Amino acid sequence: MATMTLVQAIARTLDEEMARDDAVVVLGEDVGKRGGVFLATEGLQQKYGPDRVIDTPLSEAAIIGAAVGMAAHGLRPVAEIQFADYVFPGFDQLVSQAAKLRYRSGAQFTAPMVVRMPSGGGVKGGHHHSQSPEAHFVHTAGLKVVVVSTPYDAKGLLKTAIRDDDPVVFMEPKRLYRAVKEEVPDEDYTIPLGQAAVRREGDDLTLIYYGTVAPEVLQAADELEKVGIRPHVLDLRSLMPWDKEAVLEAVSRTGRVMIVADAPRHASFASEVAATIAEEVLDQLEAPPVRVTGFDTPYPYAQDKLYMPTVTRILNATKKVLDY
Amino acid sequence: MIKDTQRFKPFTRDPIALVNEHGEWIGSFDLDLDDDQLRTLYRDMVAARLLDERLLLLQRSGKSSFAMEAAGHEGIQIAIAHTVKRGFDWLFPYYRDHGMLLALGVPALEIFAETLATKADPAKGRQMPNHPGSKKLNAFTVASPIASHIPPAAGAAISAKIQNTGQVVVTTFGDGATSEGDWHAGVNFAAAQGAPAVFVVENNRYAISVDLQKQTGSENLAVKAKAYGMPGYYLDGMDVLASYYVMQEVIERTRVGAGPALVEAVVYRYGPHSSADDDRLYRPKEEVEHWKQRDPIERYRKFLAGRSLWDEAWEAELREEIGTELARALEEAEAAGPVPEVWMFDDVYAEPLWPQVEQRRLLEEELGA
Ligand SMILES: Cc1ncc(C[n+]2csc(CCOP(=O)(O)OP(=O)(O)O)c2C)c(N)n1
Numbered sequence: 229m230a231t232m233t234l235v236q237a238i239a240r241t242l243d244e245e246m247a248r249d250d251a252v253v254v255l256g257e258d259v260g261k262r263g264g265v266f267l268a269t270e271g272l273q274q275k276y277g278p279d280r281v282i283d284t285p286l287s288e289a290a291i292i293g294a295a296v297g298m299a300a301h302g303l304r305p306v307a308e309i310q311f312a313d314y315v316f317p318g319f320d321q322l323v324s325q326a327a328k329l330r331y332r333s334g335a336q337f338t339a340p341m342v343v344r345m346p347s348g349g350g351v352k353g354g355h356h357h358s359q360s361p362e363a364h365f366v367h368t369a370g371l372k373v374v375v376v377s378t379p380y381d382a383k384g385l386l387k388t389a390i391r392d393d394d395p396v397v398f399m400e401p402k403r404l405y406r407a408v409k410e411e412v413p414d415e416d417y418t419i420p421l422g423q424a425a426v427r428r429e430g431d432d433l434t435l436i437y438y439g440t441v442a443p444e445v446l447q448a449a450d451e452l453e454k455v456g457i458r459p460h461v462l463d464l465r466s467l468m469p470w471d472k473e474a475v476l477e478a479v480s481r482t483g484r485v486m487i488v489a490d491a492p493r494h495a496s497f498a499s500e501v502a503a504t505i506a507e508e509v510l511d512q513l514e515a516p517p518v519r520v521t522g523f524d525t526p527y528p529y530a531q532d533k534l535y536m537p538t539v540t541r542i543l544n545a546t547k548k549v550l551d552y
Numbered sequence: 553m554i555k556d557t558q559r560f561k562p563f564t565r566d567p568i569a570l571v572n573e574h575g576e577w578i579g580s581f582d583l584d585l586d587d588d589q590l591r592t593l594y595r596d597m598v599a600a601r602l603l604d605e606r607l608l609l610l611q612r613s614g615k616s617s618f619a620m621e622a623a624g625h626e627g628i629q630i631a632i633a634h635t636v637k638r639g640f641d642w643l644f645p646y647y648r649d650h651g652m653l654l655a656l657g658v659p660a661l662e663i664f665a666e667t668l669a670t671k672a673d674p675a676k677g678r679q680m681p682n683h684p685g686s687k688k689l690n691a692f693t694v695a696s697p698i699a700s701h702i703p704p705a706a707g708a709a710i711s712a713k714i715q716n717t718g719q720v721v722v723t724t725f726g727d728g729a730t731s732e733g734d735w736h737a738g739v740n741f742a743a744a745q746g747a748p749a750v751f752v753v754e755n756n757r758y759a760i761s762v763d764l765q766k767q768t769g770s771e772n773l774a775v776k777a778k779a780y781g782m783p784g785y786y787l788d789g790m791d792v793l794a795s796y797y798v799m800q801e802v803i804e805r806t807r808v809g810a811g812p813a814l815v816e817a818v819v820y821r822y823g824p825h826s827s828a829d830d831d832r833l834y835r836p837k838e839e840v841e842h843w844k845q846r847d848p849i850e851r852y853r854k855f856l857a858g859r860s861l862w863d864e865a866w867e868a869e870l871r872e873e874i875g876t877e878l879a880r881a882l883e884e885a886e887a888a889g890p891v892p893e894v895w896m897f898d899d900v901y902a903e904p905l906w907p908q909v910e911q912r913r914l915l916e917e918e919l920g921a
Contacts, residue, residue: 261834262761285767286698286728286759314697317732352617354680356696494907523915524907528896530669530677535896540918 229413235405237379237412238268238344241386242306244416246276249304252390255282256291256308256344265310266346266405288318292343296325296395299341304390312347312399313356319364326395327370342389342396347375348440348490349522349536350403354529360440360491360522365397366468366500372421373467375399375439379410381465384419392421401440422469430458433549434478436501437488438464441537445488448542457550467497472504479505483514484549490536493521515552520545560798562783563774567818568798569788573846575854579793591861593634593792597626597849599874600651603660606878607650607667607681611827616667620682621823622648624790625754627848628817629724630655631795632752635803636722642690642712644705644723647682648754648821649694652724658686660878664885672884676899677891698759699729702738702751709742709749709812720807722750722799728759730773739814743780746811750802753814754789756821761834777814789817790848793855820846893919 232240246252254269260283263270273281284291288309295305309315315322322343329339349358365373372394376382382400389396428435428449437445442463449459460478464470479485485505487498502517520537527535559581560568570579577583585593604622611619622629625648633655636643645652650663662674666684669677675685675693685693692708695701705723712719729735730753742749753773757764770776777784787798795817802813820843824831831840856862897904897912904912 257759258761260761263833265760265828283762283766285731286762287731287733289733290731317697317700317734352680354683354696355678357680493911523896523911524905525896525900525911526678528678529680530891531893531896534893534915538918541914544918 229411231409231411232379233406233409234376234379234382234400235266235268237382238386238400239270239272240412241383242269242272243275245387245390246272246280251302251304252306253280253282253298253303254306254308255284255295257284257286257310259283259308264308266402268344268400269308288314288316289321292318293321293325295341295343296321296329296339299339299395300329300337304340306342306344306390309343309345311353311357311402312345312361313359315343315345315361322365322371322395322397323368327368330394331370338393339395340393342386342398344398344400346402346405347399348401348403349527349532350440352529352532355526358527358532360399360489362397362399362467363491363496366497370395371468372396373399374421374465375401375467376465377401377404377439377442377463379408379412381419381425383412384417385421385465387416388418388421391418399439401442403440404442407443419465421466422471423466424471424474425463425465426461426474427463428459428461430460431482432457432484433459433546434475434482434485435459435461435488436464436475436485437462438467440490441488444537444539444542447539448546451539451543452546470501475501475505476509479517480509480512483512484552485513486518486520486542486545486549488520488537488542490522492524493519494524496521515549518545518549559801560785562785563778564786567786567788568794569791570794570797571791571851571855573851575851575858577855579797583793585796587861590856590859593630593796594849594852594856594862595870595874596630596633596655597651597792597852598870599654600626600630601849602871602874602878603651603654603663606882608823608827610667611681616681618681619827620647620825621821622651623822624756624820624843624847626651627792627852628752628754628787628789628795628799628819631792631799632722632724635796635799636720639689641719641803642692642708642721644692644701644708644721645694646701646725646729647694647696648726649724650682650684653684653686653689653691656689656691658684658689658691660881661884662686664882665888668885669891670885670888671891672888673891676895678899699725699732699735699738701725702729702735703741704738705751706738706742706747706749709747710745713745713747718807720748720750720803722752722803724752724754726759727753727755727757727764727767727773728762729753730776731767739780739812742812743782746809748806748809749812750799750806751812751814752799753816754819755816756819758821758825758835760825760829772816774814774816780814782812782814784814784816787815787817789819790846790851792848792852
């Protein structure tokens with residue numbers, strides 16, 4: 229058992245998976261010699277060579293598209309997009325090829341591949357280094373979508389993603405890369421997709437979140453506990469599939485629910501969860517489901533810390549939900 | 553159809569140079585710039601270098617979050633600023649071009665204000681450092697996604713052609729940008745339309761850690777022009793006079809309807825990719841030292857000294873003057889004060905829609921409390 233950061237857990241897991249299966253290859257901008265701009269692939273090229281850890285030309289279309297071809301041809305590629313904001317030049321390959329290959333070929337061809345990408349704000353990166361575009365991916369049938377927030381989950385979920393037979397978009401909140409250290413077991417373990425993690429047990433209110441906003445949500449939960457309110461806190465971890473059962477169970481029990489995420493509000497994943505709750509367990513609710521999200525603006529540079537849900541914004545919303 | 557310009561041939565084996573490493577003129581034609589023009593090129597390169605150092609200092613001292621150095625790129629950048637028609641032609645710069653924009657006439661105040669996100673920033677604090685722009689000077693605001701500005705540059709050039717304005721659109725980018733689909737899409741469209749666009753790659757041999765051999769199978773980047781039906785000039789971008797004369801001829805050739813051109817300016821970046829990078833991970837120090845021997849400023853200083861256009865006293869005076877100007881601009885940029893929080897809701901649309909109105913109110917309540 230070693231203590232490590234989220235980004236170290238990613239590097240360690242890639243190493244373990246490459247050692248386990250020769251078909252696993254890594255490709256992306258700067259992933260080889262430099263070990264990735266965030267060092268998520270540190271040491272891998274020295275260990276496995278330039279054929280299995282490929283420094284690609286600067287083209288996300290080439291990275292994602294080539295990963296589709298490699299996967300169809302028998303490899304298990306793990307592609308890195310340097311920032312989630314830069315998936316868009318490769319978006320056509322993700323949406324038109326990766327997501328639809330199994331379907332359109334009647335499962336003759338498949339694309340078992342992972343597309344990793346650092347996502348989210350809080351690092352003073354402005355609108356082109358801060359976005360959380362998960363809604364685009366979830367909206368694209370054929371893609372599985374994971375958003376991690378802890379080192380332990382990063383290992384278990386990345387292993388699952390690499391071994392999965394479908395394309396998985398794997399989002400890593402960059403502001404959490406080095407934010408916390410946690411014990412990560414040495415042994416091989418996996419975490420199934422579609423299983424939320426219970427971060428706090430409680431009966432007064434359900435707080436649902438994923439990814440970047442983890443520190444704010446957990447701090448808000450602490451504040452609530454100090455005044456005697458016990459929230460049930462769920463980290464979804466995986467958005468397609470997502471743990472509808474755990475959500476509906478908790479919401480039915482607490483009668484009050486908030487969904488917190490940093491992505492813009494309109495047509496967001498938070499909206500999907502809120503709609504599902506309203507459709508399926510309306511009669512159990514004591515207050516309308518409330519979303520606390522990023523704003524419907526591009527991610528600003530100057531207001532980096534105010535764009536995503538702050539602890540104050542979460543607590544203000546909590547008041548509304550509890551006093552309803 | 554690929555047409556040569558008058559003096560310079562496209563697709564040369566070696567980069568076009570007019571001044572050798574000893575600072576001697578090796579051009580086959582007579583220099584026709586007057587002393588003032590010659591000294592201004594020097595002054596602007598020094599100003600670019602000093603601005604670069606200031607921006608790095610702001611990052612190091614914690615006043616700004618980020619810096620991208622351009623030392624080593626000054627030759628081609630200053631040449632571009634002096635060969636376009638300022639405020640008439642359009643520029644589509646990338647994030648390493650602050651020195652070029654300063655020479656073009658973008659006030660240092662605006663560059664510092666953009667860096668610090670103060671109220672004096674024309675972009676209202678929306679962009680990260682190294683992403684300036686100026687409507688006044690037709691310099692398209694820099695975008696981070698590599699090569700995403702190439703198709704818009706092609707579009708501006710096509711528009712200039714449709715409207716018969718006589719403008720040329722000059723676009724700059726790094727070597728890595730030539731691998732993006734957007735790059736090919738934009739260059740091809742401009743060529744198919746015979747639009748007045750000049751594409752300039754500031755080839756510093758690295759895209760962060762990825763060297764040119766991994767970026768492309770081409771012998772150099774200029775040759776890529778051939779397939780699009782345009783001339784590709786292979787240029788020593790650390791030779792400011794070669795850069796000046798090549799750009800001048802290419803821009804004017806394009807202006808009179810000869811269609812687009814590609815210029816590969818061979819440069820080197822002395823610093824890491826950015827303040828977030830550690831270049832020791834991917835390139836030897838000796839290589840950096842080797843390229844510094846070709847420094848555009850030093851080489852050109854020898855050239856000027858050889859013509860008695862440079863001496864220590866002038867250098868000191870120059871640095872003092874530029875240093876004072878920059879210090880004053882920085883002071884003014886800081887004094888403008890940080891952009892207000894609620895500015896983030898403006899300019900999403902021409903008029904805010906109800907989501908921005910509602911969300912602005914929410915933030916105001918939160919901040920008021
Ligand atoms: C579409 C896109 N992908 C990735 C990045 C991350 N990135 C920023 S700069 C850079 C390297 C660019 O190299 P080059 O074009 O050669 O210009 P240079 O920085 O060397 O001047 C990369 C990969 C980005 N900004 N945009």
